[in-house]
Amino acid sequence: MLQILSIPAFLLFGILLQNIQNLPSNLPKILNNYLIYIVLPALALKYLPIVDLQMELALPIASAWISFGLSWLLFGTLGKYLNWTNSLTGCLIITAGLANTSFVGIPIVRAIYGEEAVKIALLIDQGGSFILVSSFAVIVASIYSVGKKRKRDITKKILTFPPFIFFILAITMNLSNIKTPEFLALPLDWIALSLTPVALTSVGLQVKINWQAIRNPFLWAGLGYKLLFIPLVILLLFKYLFQLEGLLLQVSVIEAAMAPMITGSIIAISHDLEPKLASLLVGVGIPLSFLTIAAWYWILA
Template sequence: MDNILLIFLCLLMGLGMQRLAAFPKNGHLALNQFIIYVALPGLALFYIPKITLSSNLLYPLAESWIGFGLSFLFFYTLGKRLGWPNRLIGCLIITAGLGNTSFVGFPIIQALYGEEGLKTAIMVDQPGTFVVMATLGLITAAVFAKGDANPKEIVSKIVLFPPFIAFAIACIMNVMKFDFTDNFQTVFQKLGATVTPVALVSVGLQLKLDKRSQHWKFLRLGLLFKLIITPAIFFLLYKVMLQGKGVIVDVSVMESAMAPMITGAVLASNYGLKPKLSSMMVGIGIPLSFVTLAFWYFILNHF
């Protein structure tokens, strides 16, 4: 449970740094750039060449893609009907559509389902959540940040997005059955390991809990969709309609119930998609998810 402890310590450090005059007011911007240009590419180059795909993994692979699609459909339709600004719609699509399937997900799944469950969780995260963030998440951020981004500009942003470049290289390596030498793997692993602590400090730096903030009603809606509605849909789809059974299916449902993705919030913030709301989705969503995850684990065990 050291990962869980690290989550809260990093959030608290970020909150504390808000009060330090020695720390720049916009220091989170530099941390976000480090994540995008250094840490995320390291994560992709370490994990993706090692992934082995099979037909048994369609449940976990589909979870992130379907989840993001549901988020887009829900918030785009609702936002346009209610006249929300594009930046608000884009923020909610990304933060409610991407789950924290690795840093929060891995230790929880390992504790509940053991090593077999962890293998499934990795498949949900790497070719699932991470790839969705680097493709559909980036497209959403680019479009909703400006509202009128042309296709050439969007393609350019994707192609030049450092995590996507690393992802493309890693995919080619995977197909060619090639991986880096041990020394390079160690370096990439250590760079990738900085994603969560740096991102959480960045979130803490931006997290401001103003009781009078207009973000609270959107926060409640975003977390309701992410923590309750999304896993309910996957429970009905995977367990009831498709009659799925076993650890792979249960872990896929549990991963759909994870709190918003930290790097997804960083991506939204980096594109100016309601940075304060993005930070609140993570900062409040993570501790709240421990309660809702216990509920979904109970449901899965008694179905």
């Protein structure tokens, strides 16, 4: 119970910190860098070498790919037939298609399902969400952005990203039956404990809600897809078609139900894809997702 209560508590703490005038403006960036360069690699070394890799684990990873693929298909089609601007279509594809499976997702999964579930959540995040945001999200942003399309060295970006490097290292250790050295156990435990307070404080610092823009119908189209539609698709598909059950099913659905990814919104903003809407989808989506995730947790119980 204490772990669950800590989630909104640290989120609220981050929001309240926005009112401190002398707070460094780059504090969210500092916290995010700590999470990306220290915490996520540490989690990979802590959990992934001891994961019992099975074919069933391919399905949870696939949930992230299904979410993004359906988002591209749905909003791409609607944008074409309803004459949406390219910037609006691209914004919805990216922000609604990518879930916050790491900074918000892993702390929530750990709080409600325990340490064993973190291993599955990490696979979903690194094998699904991270690769998608580093590759296909950039491709979509380039397609729908105005002006000259930018060429990116996507492969280099993926291969040089620390969490992905440690993801590959940890999986290689797993396949080679190499365990993480004992002397690293305690440091990795302490780093892992910092995930929830740091991640949710960082999210709280970045939550910006424009109350006048709440009536935007495209905001609710994106959040409706992200918080309600795609978790339902994953639940029905995995449970009744693929006969998945237990922790694998629960974590897959809960991670699919996470709010839009902050990094995805940053990509949309940097390509001038409806920046205000992209920010709003994250700012409204994260607090609202705590209610919808509670509902999905009750459904899955």
